[in-house]
Amino acid sequence: MYSLISNEMTKLIGRRKFIMVGLIIAVLLCLFAYAQTKQSESIRERIGTSDWRQELQQQIIDGQNRLSNAGPWREQLQIRLQQMQYYLDHDINPSQPGAPTFIRGFLENSTELFLPLLIMMVAADMVSSERSLGTIKLLLTRPVSRFRVLLSKYLTLVLSVSMIMLIYGFLTFAISAIMFGNDGWTAPVLTGFSSQGGELDISAVRLIPQWQYILHEFGLAWYVSLVIGTLSFMLSVLIRSTAAGMGVMIACLISGAILSNMVSSWESAKYLFMVNLGVIGYLEGSSPPVEGMTLSFSLLVLLVWAIAGLITAFAVFMKKDVY
Secondary structure, three states, X not given: OHHHHHHHHHHHHHOOHHHHHHHHHHHHHHHHXXXXXXXXXXXXXXXXXXOHHHHHHHHHHHHHHHHHHOHHHHHHHHHHHHHHHHHHHOOOOOOOOOXXXXXXXXXXXXXXXXXHHHHHHHHXXXXXXXXXXXXXXXXXXXXXXXXXXXXXXXXXXXXXXXXXXXXXXXXXXXXXXXXXXXXXXXXXXXXXXXXXXXXXXXXXXXXXXXXXXXXXXXXXXXXXXXXXXXXXXXXXXXXXXXXXXXXXXXXXXXXXXXXXXXXXXXXXXXXXXXXXXXXXXXXXXXXXXXXXXXXXXXXXXXXXXXXXXXXXXXXXXXXXXXX
């Protein structure tokens, strides 16, 4: 098994996919860091001060002015305003300047689409590309069962997802530390918010250091990435064309980003995996796409989809003719 996994990792590294992923992350990080810097400067120029309390108060006022035109995002915006007011009332800066705050925000905004797309780049052709090139036939001529061959590919995928998360974490830290400094790791962050019917529930709110909050985010992001990788892996087994498999997964991810803001009255949508990708939102108390959804529920739904995808992949690969 070790030799099979080593062979799969060698092929991945030979395709320079990790270098490509690293370059994409670095470029987008620089763009987002620059955009955040310009946004902060714009707010300070508009209100004429660098006092975070006045900045937060101005954000609350701006949000209240947008409420009447928020449409389907009204409930989420209303809850966000209540959270900002809670931070202000308890004299806690939710945007402590420094790399940790940028890392936290960037991770929150990339778990539903950006990270899954990076994972898909690695997972979508692990089997389909070998069928297209004909190398899968050579691999199956070895005195190794099909089950072990596919298992080695999946274990390689798990290692790849973990490596991408490490690359992501390292680059995010390095670039944000250069841009914003390295202060704020022990800054207090409130978590435990929940919402129901557009109202914020603060009964379970607790204070934790920002580094611990970021570790929770990375754990959830790794979980989501592994689920997306597993489903992409399944498509790689089911669909011969890598481009078609990637197209199906991209369509699912984009539709999930849209549906998450539009399915509040469609209760059955909560069982779709793409509607449950925003698990980090539960940490900060964002309004769930469908009333009644919780962190445990979303994690369970994603787990069921991943297990179903893995079983399907192995069942098809064990019986399907290779041509």
